[in-house]
Amino acid sequence: MAGNPRELDAAIAVTRFGLGAKAGEIAAASGDPRGWLKAQIRAEGAEAFATGGETAAQRFAEYREFRRERLMARRAGAAKGGDAKGSGEDPVETTRRFIRQDAGQDVLARTRLAATTDAAFRERWALFWANHFTVSAIKAQTATLVGPYENEAVRPHVFGRFADLLGAVETHPAMLLYLDQAQSIGPNSRAAQLAGRRAGPQADGAPPRPAGLNENLAREILELHTVGVDGGYAQADVTEFARALTGLSLARPNEPQAELVVFRQPAHEPGARTVMGKRYAAGGKEQAGAILADLAAAPQTARFVCTKIARHFVADDPPPALVARLEKAWLASGGDLARVAEALVDAPEAWAPQPAKFKTPYEFVVSSYRATGGAPQGPRFGPQVNQALGGLGQRPFGAPSPKGWPDEAAPWAASDALVKRMQFAQGLAAAVGPNVQDPNALAAATLGARLSPAAATAIRRAESRPEAVALLLMTPEFQRR
Amino acid sequence: MTAFSLNRRAFAAGLALPFLARVAEAATPANRKFVVVICRGGMDGLSVAPPVGDPDYRALRGALAMGDEALKLDGTFALHPQLTAIHALARAGQARIAPAVASPDRARSHFEAQDVLETGAGGVYTTSSGWLNRTVGALSAAGKVEAISVGATAPLILRGPAQAGSWSPGRAVDTAARLPTLLQDLYRDDPLLGPALARGLATETLAQETGASGGPQMAGMRAAAAPGREASRSMGEALAGFLKAPGGPQLAAVSVDGFDSHANQAGLLNNRLAALDALVDGLHTGLGPMWKDTVVLAVTEFGRTARVNGTGGTDHGTGSTALVLGGALKPGGIVGDWPTLRQQALFENRDVYPALDLRSLEKGLLADHLGLDRRALDTTVFPDSAAVRPLLGLV
Numbered sequence: 001m002a003g004n005p006r007e008l009d010a011a012i013a014v015t016r017f018g019l020g021a022k023a024g025e026i027a028a029a030s031g032d033p034r035g036w037l038k039a040q041i042r043a044e045g046a047e048a049f050a051t052g053g054e055t056a057a058q059r060f061a062e063y064r065e066f067r068r069e070r071l072m073a074r075r076a077g078a079a080k081g082g083d084a085k086g087s088g089e090d091p092v093e094t095t096r097r098f099i100r101q102d103a104g105q106d107v108l109a110r111t112r113l114a115a116t117t118d119a120a121f122r123e124r125w126a127l128f129w130a131n132h133f134t135v136s137a138i139k140a141q142t143a144t145l146v147g148p149y150e151n152e153a154v155r156p157h158v159f160g161r162f163a164d165l166l167g168a169v170e171t172h173p174a175m176l177l178y179l180d181q182a183q184s185i186g187p188n189s190r191a192a193q194l195a196g197r198r199a200g201p202q203a204d205g206a207p208p209r210p211a212g213l214n215e216n217l218a219r220e221i222l223e224l225h226t227v228g229v230d231g232g233y234a235q236a237d238v239t240e241f242a243r244a245l246t247g248l249s250l251a252r253p254n255e256p257q258a259e260l261v262v263f264r265q266p267a268h269e270p271g272a273r274t275v276m277g278k279r280y281a282a283g284g285k286e287q288a289g290a291i292l293a294d295l296a297a298a299p300q301t302a303r304f305v306c307t308k309i310a311r312h313f314v315a316d317d318p319p320p321a322l323v324a325r326l327e328k329a330w331l332a333s334g335g336d337l338a339r340v341a342e343a344l345v346d347a348p349e350a351w352a353p354q355p356a357k358f359k360t361p362y363e364f365v366v367s368s369y370r371a372t373g374g375a376p377q378g379p380r381f382g383p384q385v386n387q388a389l390g391g392l393g394q395r396p397f398g399a400p401s402p403k404g405w406p407d408e409a410a411p412w413a414a415s416d417a418l419v420k421r422m423q424f425a426q427g428l429a430a431a432v433g434p435n436v437q438d439p440n441a442l443a444a445a446t447l448g449a450r451l452s453p454a455a456a457t458a459i460r461r462a463e464s465r466p467e468a469v470a471l472l473l474m475t476p477e478f479q480r481r
Numbered sequence: 482m483t484a485f486s487l488n489r490r491a492f493a494a495g496l497a498l499p500f501l502a503r504v505a506e507a508a509t510p511a512n513r514k515f516v517v518v519i520c521r522g523g524m525d526g527l528s529v530a531p532p533v534g535d536p537d538y539r540a541l542r543g544a545l546a547m548g549d550e551a552l553k554l555d556g557t558f559a560l561h562p563q564l565t566a567i568h569a570l571a572r573a574g575q576a577r578i579a580p581a582v583a584s585p586d587r588a589r590s591h592f593e594a595q596d597v598l599e600t601g602a603g604g605v606y607t608t609s610s611g612w613l614n615r616t617v618g619a620l621s622a623a624g625k626v627e628a629i630s631v632g633a634t635a636p637l638i639l640r641g642p643a644q645a646g647s648w649s650p651g652r653a654v655d656t657a658a659r660l661p662t663l664l665q666d667l668y669r670d671d672p673l674l675g676p677a678l679a680r681g682l683a684t685e686t687l688a689q690e691t692g693a694s695g696g697p698q699m700a701g702m703r704a705a706a707a708p709g710r711e712a713s714r715s716m717g718e719a720l721a722g723f724l725k726a727p728g729g730p731q732l733a734a735v736s737v738d739g740f741d742s743h744a745n746q747a748g749l750l751n752n753r754l755a756a757l758d759a760l761v762d763g764l765h766t767g768l769g770p771m772w773k774d775t776v777v778l779a780v781t782e783f784g785r786t787a788r789v790n791g792t793g794g795t796d797h798g799t800g801s802t803a804l805v806l807g808g809a810l811k812p813g814g815i816v817g818d819w820p821t822l823r824q825q826a827l828f829e830n831r832d833v834y835p836a837l838d839l840r841s842l843e844k845g846l847l848a849d850h851l852g853l854d855r856r857a858l859d860t861t862v863f864p865d866s867a868a869v870r871p872l873l874g875l876v
Contacts, residue, residue, distance in 0.1 A: 006694075097609075138578065138739065157692075180743040180792055180794070183744055183791070183792040184791060184792060185791055187791065192791070212790060212791020212792070213790060213791045214743055214744060214790055214791060214792045214794070214796070215743075215790075215796045215797070216741075216743040219589075219590075219797070223590050223592070224592075229588065229590050229593055235589065235829070251659070324531070340849075357671065362590055391633070391651050392633060392647070393632075393633025393634045393649070394633075400521070400738050401521070401522070401591060401592075401593070401738075401741070403592050406634070409673065410609075410635060410637075411635050411636075411637075411640075411676050412632045412634060412635075412642050413635070413673055413674070414630070414633070414647035414675075414677065414681075415632060415644075415647050415677045415678065415679075415681030415684060416633065416637035416646070416647040416649050416679035416684065417633060417634070417635070417647070417680050417681075418646045418674065418677050418678045418681050419651075419654060419678070419681040419684075419685055420633070420649070420651055421683060422654075422660060422661065422664065422678075423651070423652065423654065423655075425660075426655065426658065426660060440821045454667060455667065458663060458666070458667050462663075463659065467658075467659065467660060467663075468661055471660065471663060471667070473665070474660070474664050474666065474667075475667060476671050476674055479674065
């Protein structure tokens, strides 16, 4: 089927670098596949998806209000000597419902953007970074913040300097809550001393609860966001970095702050810090800032992150030559992510004809919507998208850990997962299949030169349009990119 | 045992006729079941089985220290108040704790530690297959062995050369559609998708067949419908349904997520340990008489700091508690030594000392319960681990 090499390159550009072909997309890319990709790189970053105009700070204020109301309802219930269930509309339940709706609408808006955008390479690039800097909605506090976080801290910076992206995500309220930084206090800080004095011994004689350090954010910045687990740090570096980060926190509801994120000098651990062999003078927030800047510039970070980029776009076990190219572009440009994206497009290793990547569930669902034009439209599709992706093992915004979703085939290609994909394909094909005029033309437009003769034959022999569409979505070449 | 599995065993033995004597000796009784529960996120051993009788416990744990509400095991140890079903098993001699175990990994990274926990290797990122998968391979020399994981993604512990099944709750496959057959044809030469889809469809058939008698399909639907503790119980019942099915798997893996308790640990662990307890309870009641031939091992990638941290939680540590459960267990006290919480006894003045290599425990259970020989354990299942002696005598 493969005619001239540029036709195959166009199919690769749209499916491997992008999010799968929409109608006419492969044809649009076929003039200059590399130029078509590079045209999607832009300084202002990736598009935000609609979150109803609410910021993370507004969402968090709503969450706090919900907590306050729930507490009052419980107290009222206790005072009545029973549970809090009264007649009429329960304000706590109402708020809980709004919170669910907020998160559901974000998922829907993000999926719709991915399913319809003309700049799918840009979108995939943004999705990579959102996963690299995972904030998961599995905590109650972060349940409604992931969408605004991605829009505010990640998407504007994905073609800027890595240092700026790093700074934006690590000081965003969602990250501070997700990795427990908001509560971390220097053990020798004034705030800790005050708290200790105020608390005194507990009623049962146990020692006072120490206000103090939480290592979580420091560890994950080192291990997952910058130098990587082999980056050459030890437990002492984690603890020192955690001390440097103390003070970085959130404003309390009664504090008259313009910004939700604050630096509390009294909670900051006093003294100089040594992280990975370098000494950072005593001070305030500039101490952690200097460490973050050094981590962003570290060659280990370039190596670690470029390996992840290559693994995401090209192969689970990426070609070392490709990683080296990306690293070179990273180091030469001081971590300019637009230059790294261009280097990826220019790398010959990224255009190998054999697709080595097995789609994640989100990629599979989004590319299915793009292929069939079956993008979810109304708000009632929110729960549907959520449920479909949950069943496939990738609940939107619900990564199981700060490491984010896995990028390799092995975890996703479980036997049960293929059955679930088949069922999704059947369901979508039943809905959109009857309106597909020519399934053979759809297959050609979706996979271009990547469509194998065997798959084309199977689709041609299908006994119904829905069966043909389901087959297309389940072909080995559609499952891969 | 059913006629179906008898036939299968007879078939396997017939093929291996010249080695019949050896096969008969090494054969694993097909009704023995082994389940690994992976508690992800670094489960705090001192909360699972608080050493309430240890003189240093209260001072280290501060506000997190438990008192009379903990469920007493012996003079030193108790169980977390949420672990009621497991406590009942312990009183019947069917649950024991290993209070100071750790994998060989010391990096305190979730992802490294889970890699080492699940690959069974001596170091990080040296092996890409899981030790339970290689157990399937080692046991298969003596007859067909099946394994299954419960959950939408395949856990590393069961990934590898042996084809393992997986299952998660969902609606039934439309058996009238031609699509499954057409796809199997299309995947004929695909080494990744071909075997996986065939296995998935077979598991689905098994789920539907056993569904009539309240098997996995029904339990799975209940799990999808009900949140929290009941969902975990239903998952346990669903897994039991597979294990009980004729020709069903002998080995299984299931994960319980969310144990990373850096802050507000008490509430978080109440919830997570209730889920773990309900999962075990569902498995126990679901297996019925087969429970007496079952061993369940609940493990985590690392324990947490012995001291409470500044935010009502604990940070990444080393030694943790493993739970060994099942009707096949011999009754007894704690498994391995208790290094105590004296300051000099803490690992790096921070964590519970890792007194027992987790692989010792795992090797002992595989040897005693499934009859794996020492050579396979030392080389294939746990690579280069001859120096790590199996802890025998628990089964």
